[in-house]
Amino acid sequence: MLRGLWSAASGMAAQKLTIDVIANNLANVNTAGFKKSRTDFQDMMYQTISEAGATTETGGQIPVGIQVGMGTMPVGVHKVFGQGDFEETKNELDLAIEGKGFFKVISNEEEAYSRAGNFKLDADRNIVTPNGDKLQPEMTIPENTVSISIDGNGTVTTFDPEGTGTSLGAIELYTFPNPAGLFSQGHNLYRATDGSGEGVSGTPGSDGVGTIIQGFVEVSNVDVVKEMVSMIMAQRAYEINSKAIKTADSMMQIVNNISR
Amino acid sequence: MISGSYNLIDGSLTQQLKFETVANNMANMNTNGFKKNIISFNEALKMNSISKIDFTQGPVRYTGNELDVALDSKGFFKIQTANGIRYTRDGAFKLDETGTLATWNGDSVLGQNGPITIDGSKVSIGGDGQVQVDGESVDRLMVVDFESPQLLKKEGGSCYSYTGEENEISTVEDVRVQQNYLESSNVNSTEEMIKMIETYRAFESVQKAIQSIDKVTDKIVNDYGLVP
Numbered sequence: 001m002l003r004g005l006w007s008a009a010s011g012m013a014a015q016k017l018t019i020d021v022i023a024n025n026l027a028n029v030n031t032a033g034f035k036k037s038r039t040d041f042q043d044m045m046y047q048t049i050s051e052a053g054a055t056t057e058t059g060g061q062i063p064v065g066i067q068v069g070m071g072t073m074p075v076g077v078h079k080v081f082g083q084g085d086f087e088e089t090k091n092e093l094d095l096a097i098e099g100k101g102f103f104k105v106i107s108n109e110e111e112a113y114s115r116a117g118n119f120k121l122d123a124d125r126n127i128v129t130p131n132g133d134k135l136q137p138e139m140t141i142p143e144n145t146v147s148i149s150i151d152g153n154g155t156v157t158t159f160d161p162e163g164t165g166t167s168l169g170a171i172e173l174y175t176f177p178n179p180a181g182l183f184s185q186g187h188n189l190y191r192a193t194d195g196s197g198e199g200v201s202g203t204p205g206s207d208g209v210g211t212i213i214q215g216f217v218e219v220s221n222v223d224v225v226k227e228m229v230s231m232i233m234a235q236r237a238y239e240i241n242s243k244a245i246k247t248a249d250s251m252m253q254i255v256n257n258i259s260r
Numbered sequence: 261m262i263s264g265s266y267n268l269i270d271g272s273l274t275q276q277l278k279f280e281t282v283a284n285n286m287a288n289m290n291t292n293g294f295k296k297n298i299i300s301f302n303e304a305l306k307m308n309s310i311s312k313i314d315f316t317q318g319p320v321r322y323t324g325n326e327l328d329v330a331l332d333s334k335g336f337f338k339i340q341t342a343n344g345i346r347y348t349r350d351g352a353f354k355l356d357e358t359g360t361l362a363t364w365n366g367d368s369v370l371g372q373n374g375p376i377t378i379d380g381s382k383v384s385i386g387g388d389g390q391v392q393v394d395g396e397s398v399d400r401l402m403v404v405d406f407e408s409p410q411l412l413k414k415e416g417g418s419c420y421s422y423t424g425e426e427n428e429i430s431t432v433e434d435v436r437v438q439q440n441y442l443e444s445s446n447v448n449s450t451e452e453m454i455k456m457i458e459t460y461r462a463f464e465s466v467q468k469a470i471q472s473i474d475k476v477t478d479k480i481v482n483d484y485g486l487v488p
Contacts, residue, residue: 007280014290075365209381
């Protein structure tokens, strides 16, 4: 009896994890550059009670064996890096990436990557994230700049009141062999891991890293309807597993009542 | 003791096995590519039961993730694990740190020419399993089928191993692969719920039967011997 009880418990734990992930997705439905997460499950190991193809006492062959499973297990909660929608902001430091690349920033003296392009200027006129992490390569906007133009290839040009342009260099984007293996550190930042591989730099507009669009931010790629459907599925699966636990409990009660 | 009660104990053990199978199916209601087990009995209330894997197609749902592939036909993906070749219907793939197509356990997914390395930005997987990276054909996903699918053994981790002969494994020519989709579990909650109730009630009747036998035995032992 206990096997079934534990299978059902693993089912409940799995659905709880799904709900946790969905809740986080829904909470970030308006977070710039947010990528939704997804849980993936696999079945746990099986206990083989009789092996298919084994010889029986009478010399025949068992055509079909008996295997009892031990429930389900989560194998991964991973980010789905589908493109989010673009929202026009007309803010000249709002940059959206159309494609697979990431911005690189330095956060707490460590390299981190981000899709959120809602950049700001700090007191020293460096381009930074809303948390103050500097965009790489570092760029300082000169004084008396009236406008900043950033083209699709990431080239940053500033204009002074006379209309003279100064090029500050280009923003680089980074891609990963396996972006789903990136570690989410919160604050819209990701860190490279052994699973994701090293970030490969590229020039926006070529090298397959995507292009930069100025004046837009990429909004979250969470689809509320889809999340709701997943939530219903998870909740019902949770419910049915709780029924299995209840049944297991009643069955054990029956066993206990055989002799009174 | 009346021998009937031993049959009944056998019966309750079978019901227990059935319940455990149902509970495992329910736990895997949202496991990608999961195939449910069905327990059936040769004879009522006998331990001669068989557990079959039901390989019917599970519903295919859209995920929008380009490394998710659903098999909308018979067959299995072939993967290379540390313990040898295994088979799976779970098409939730990823790239490992070297850019090789792998399952979530990190096992390489095999194409016609071995592991598939993806080096580029745009991956497209055609209906026949042809993998193209940036418009260039790389390899074709290996999809195989078995002469006797009942010899497939579930290993957990959505993997199967084949316990039959090597020459019974054939490549499926007529495959339908759908990129951006995943095959869901083929567990039907209504069916499992009914099976669970059925099992529960059968278990309950076994208890009642054991109690009646006990009462009869009680009468024989305690009442028949009494001199009125």
